[in-house]
Structures are given as C-alpha cells and as structure tokens.
Amino acid sequence: MPKAKSTKNGDRKIFVLDTSVIIYAHNSIMNFAEHDVVIPITVLEELDQFKKGNDTKNFEAREFIRLLDDLSQDNMIHNWTPLNGHSKGSFKVLMNPTNKFNANEIFGEEKNDHKILNAALSLKQSEPGRKIILVTKDINLRLKAKSLDIQAEDYETGKIKNISEIQNTNKVILDNISHEVVTSLYDSFSIDASKVLAKDQINKANAFYILKSSKSSVLAYYNQEEGAMERVDKKIAYNIKPKNAEQAFALHAIMNPRIKLISIQGVAGTGKTLLALAGALEQRRDYKQVFLARPIVPLSNKDIGYLPGDIKSKLNPYMEPLWDNLKFIQNQFKESDKEFQKITEMINQEKLVIQPLAYIRGRSLSNIFFIVDEAQNLTPHEIKTIISRAGENTKIIFTGDVYQIDTPYLDSMSNGLSYLIDRVKDHPLYAHIKLEKGERSELANLANDLL
The missing domain is CATH 3.40.50.1010 (5'-nuclease)
Known part of the structure; x- marks a missing residue:
C-alpha cells in the first residue's frame, strides 16, 4: 500500500x-x-x-x-x-x-x-x-x-513479495567438509560451529545441514544458543521413523524443546501431519493436551449446512484425514500393546483432541502441543491470532502446502503459512522445514511428479 x-x-x-x-x-x-x-x-x-x-x-x-x-x-x-x-x-x-x-x-x-x-x-x-x-x-x-x-x-498488505524466498527448506548442503569434522560429529555428537559455518551463517538460527566429505556425510543442526553444530539422528517417535533427511530434520525440530514454533511445508504424502502427530505422542508427558485442528473449507465453497446429518456428521468428512494419520500410528502396534491402548485412552480422556479450528477459537493454549493442519488455508490474521493465544509451555506446528489452496481469496503469496515463513524466519524460537520427497507410495509420487 x-x-x-x-x-x-x-x-x-x-x-x-x-x-x-x-x-x-x-x-x-x-x-x-x-x-x-x-x-x-x-x-x-x-x-x-x-x-x-x-x-x-x-x-x-x-x-x-x-x-x-x-x-x-x-x-x-x-x-x-x-x-x-x-x-x-x-x-x-x-x-x-x-x-x-x-x-x-x-x-x-x-x-x-x-x-x-x-x-x-x-x-x-x-x-x-x-x-x-x-x-x-x-x-x-x-x-x-x-x-x-x-x-x-489485489489487497497487498500481508502479501509476501517473493515466493521463491520461502522455498528454502532451511536445509543447507555443504560440500568439501573435512573428513575429520564429519568423524568428530559422529564421535562426539557436537562440535564448535565455527569449524563449519561462515560468519554470515552464524545468525541463521535452527538451520539444518548435510555435511559432506569425500568419504562420508552427516546430518547436522546448528544450535545458535550453544554456538554448536550437533548431529541429527533418525530417531523414532511413537514407532514412526524418518525416511529421508528432511523428515529427520522435521522430527528433530518437533522434538526440540527450545523450538516453540514450527512450519512444515510439503506436497501431499510427504509426511507433514504424520511426523507432527508422532512427535506430539512421543512428548505427551510434557504437555497437558495435544490439539490437532484444521480449517473447514467446504468443497465448491458451499456451506457445510447443505450436508446431511447433525453437526458431527457434517464435520466428520473434513476431520477424517487427521483421524487417518492417528489410526496409521496406532496400527504400528498390536491392540494389546500399551502404546495402542494409550492413544485410545488419550482420546477418551480428551488428552488428544481432534477438532475443526473454529471450535478452538478463544481457548487458552497453555501447556498445549498444538498442530494446525492445512495452514495454507488460513489468512495472516488467523495465523497471528493462533500464535498470540499461546501460553507457557506451548508448542505450535503449522503444516501445509502453499500451492494447494482451497479458499477462493488466498494465493501462494497471501496465505497465512507463506506469511509466517516469510516474517518469522531465523528467529531462535522458530524452525521451518520443507519436505521434498513423497513417502506415501510410488503411485502417489507419480501423481505429484507427473500429473
């Protein structure tokens, strides 16, 4: 303006x-x-x-x-x-x-x-x-x-100027790293970041790196607070194991108590919501509740009132993808396993809540692990409102694909997820990861790559 x-x-x-x-x-x-x-x-x-x-x-x-x-x-x-x-x-x-x-x-x-x-x-x-x-x-x-x-x-306020700037995965590949540095990270988990990073990279908080030597490579995370480069392992969260480097970075950020705000961007099938939910379940003892929500965007922009049934029946089709992720995690275990039973118990006791985002408006978000799915369908004001509700010991994760927008008046440059990535980058409380490889199936990858 x-x-x-x-x-x-x-x-x-x-x-x-x-x-x-x-x-x-x-x-x-x-x-x-x-x-x-x-x-x-x-x-x-x-x-x-x-x-x-x-x-x-x-x-x-x-x-x-x-x-x-x-x-x-x-x-x-x-x-x-x-x-x-x-x-x-x-x-x-x-x-x-x-x-x-x-x-x-x-x-x-x-x-x-x-x-x-x-x-x-x-x-x-x-x-x-x-x-x-x-x-x-x-x-x-x-x-x-x-x-x-x-x-x-168009109304330009809140619209980012250059979409290419937010396409950075927050992942940096560094070649020609000495074999001794890579070996040191494997042996000691952490090394002085100045041995690896240039001065202009020291201010880039919560960045992830693939360090390559002539003989081997290692995944690493820059801990700005400690001035250290730390090894990133492919840890398992509630029996969900990362399948690629980007997923390992995402789960590392999700499990990092220093990071309170995370955005995970990626096309369908890259594991955004699955990793966020698995990480939340793994840390369930650290939070009072786990909230998993998404905005309701009816197909063809019709109001949900035209659907048959009561309000629960009307909303179930929109919440089903979130339940599918939860069932996928639960089915990693036998029904007799305590992990399987714990998920059922959390749902019954409302320790794990899956609801439309509108139902959570105005609620206090203290001691909450809050996952917002399909965040690209939110406006910048909605994103700000959600984050401003965060109380002590709350972690918020926004997942979505800035190119798959279902609301008629948002685009890749004006949606809330793009706005968040653009405005908060490099803040010490924030991490952004872009998942690039689909892991759902070869058939799903075919659709993403060729259709």
Whole structure:
C-alpha cells in the first residue's frame, strides 16, 4: 500500500473496498495511508449476512462492523469521515448510485459484484479529478472492473513479495567438509560451529545441514544458543521413523524443546501431519493436551449446512484425514500393546483432541502441543491470532502446502503459512522445514511428479 506523505487532494486516491478484502482483514480500511476509502452499501449488506457463526469470515465481519461504528461516532457514514491518525485519509459508505453505465445491464445479470462495480463507476463520474481504484481479492471481479475501465488491484498488505524466498527448506548442503569434522560429529555428537559455518551463517538460527566429505556425510543442526553444530539422528517417535533427511530434520525440530514454533511445508504424502502427530505422542508427558485442528473449507465453497446429518456428521468428512494419520500410528502396534491402548485412552480422556479450528477459537493454549493442519488455508490474521493465544509451555506446528489452496481469496503469496515463513524466519524460537520427497507410495509420487 502507498506510504503516507503530504499530498494535495487531487493526488489522494479513492480506494473502493470489496467484501473479500474485509473478510480477509477487518482492519484493512486503516491500511491505505493518506488516501480515502469507500465502502459500497452492498458490502455492508453482505457483511450483515456473514456476522453470525464461528468461522473466520464471521469474526472478521463482526470486527469490521464494530470498527466502522467506532470510527463513525456521531457522523453520518454517507459523508466523508476522517480515519484515525494525522496521516490517514477519510472514509464513507456509498449508497446504491444511479449511473450512466450500469454493470448489471452490461453483464446481463443483477449481482452484488455488479453493484460494487457500479459504486466505482459512480465515483469516476462524481470525482473526475481523483484516481478510483477497486481493491478486491476476487480475481474475476478485478477482470470485470478492468473491462469497464476501472483500475483494480489485489489487497497487498500481508502479501509476501517473493515466493521463491520461502522455498528454502532451511536445509543447507555443504560440500568439501573435512573428513575429520564429519568423524568428530559422529564421535562426539557436537562440535564448535565455527569449524563449519561462515560468519554470515552464524545468525541463521535452527538451520539444518548435510555435511559432506569425500568419504562420508552427516546430518547436522546448528544450535545458535550453544554456538554448536550437533548431529541429527533418525530417531523414532511413537514407532514412526524418518525416511529421508528432511523428515529427520522435521522430527528433530518437533522434538526440540527450545523450538516453540514450527512450519512444515510439503506436497501431499510427504509426511507433514504424520511426523507432527508422532512427535506430539512421543512428548505427551510434557504437555497437558495435544490439539490437532484444521480449517473447514467446504468443497465448491458451499456451506457445510447443505450436508446431511447433525453437526458431527457434517464435520466428520473434513476431520477424517487427521483421524487417518492417528489410526496409521496406532496400527504400528498390536491392540494389546500399551502404546495402542494409550492413544485410545488419550482420546477418551480428551488428552488428544481432534477438532475443526473454529471450535478452538478463544481457548487458552497453555501447556498445549498444538498442530494446525492445512495452514495454507488460513489468512495472516488467523495465523497471528493462533500464535498470540499461546501460553507457557506451548508448542505450535503449522503444516501445509502453499500451492494447494482451497479458499477462493488466498494465493501462494497471501496465505497465512507463506506469511509466517516469510516474517518469522531465523528467529531462535522458530524452525521451518520443507519436505521434498513423497513417502506415501510410488503411485502417489507419480501423481505429484507427473500429473
């Protein structure tokens, strides 16, 4: 968004906000620097329909309505009302206007999107000296706007600039390492990091390395707090053993008590959720509860209300992949084994809870091992809200694939998982691992690689 600066009125732009922007970030109205913001009345009508419920869009709708009420105070909102702050512009709500051109007639259908386009068209007529820009996360609405000669943009706040920068696996391969260094790591587990790392690598907290000599190689982790390079072994967690270097790194981070926040990225079948859950079960004595949650994103963007049955029946299809991972781990043991029985006991005593993410909103996250699956379907605000709920002795793991997004107004650069990876990298409490190799089956790998 534009940076605040002193401008003449003619230089100040007017941004028209679509509903998709507000349910992405309810405080978006405050992020347009010195420029003015218009909310079409149609947007308020749509938000009124969204205000009830436990989903994020319902929360964002309610928060925006409260914010608008606070900002307007005793002013009539169809008039320009100053936004808080000397560097801010003003806002108003635009009633349904009468235009020379009518988007409903042009596109042959009466829709709320077209009413929002009409609001932008009306401003172009009434404010001929101002630049009018429609801001929406709906790509198709942006295309329609451009067909009507209306400038249209995505909402950029919180969107990372370069997706390639987050593709780093946090894994570094170092060749030409002396055989003595590799041997020392095998013999003593830990060595002084300065023997291996350059000065510019010393600040990279919780990085993982493959150290290669001419004769052998070793997996290693940089412990910034101790200034040490430590050997990473392929340890077993609740009978789940890492199958490749990246999985070993992921499980090492999951089991490391110093690391409180982890993101694991990878395509389907790389073992993201399985490793997180296995690590949680292995550390079950260290936490009061294990929460495993995911956002509900109905297919074809329909509300789950159209599904048959009670609320539990409606939600079960979305939670089933999480239960599948748990059953896979449980089936590593015989029913008579104490490990098998412990999982059943944890579920019955609610020490292990699998629920939709919306059901956990507002709960205290103290002494919790919290796994959030499909995190790429969350907004940056949702990610921040979850982390800000963390109390003492809580570890949070976000898993997902930034290229497999099921929500219509997020993409690889604006989703919450990408935002997290970009903003928190190199922090001593955080580790990021990208799983590259599918381990589900050869057939699943064929789909990921060739289809």
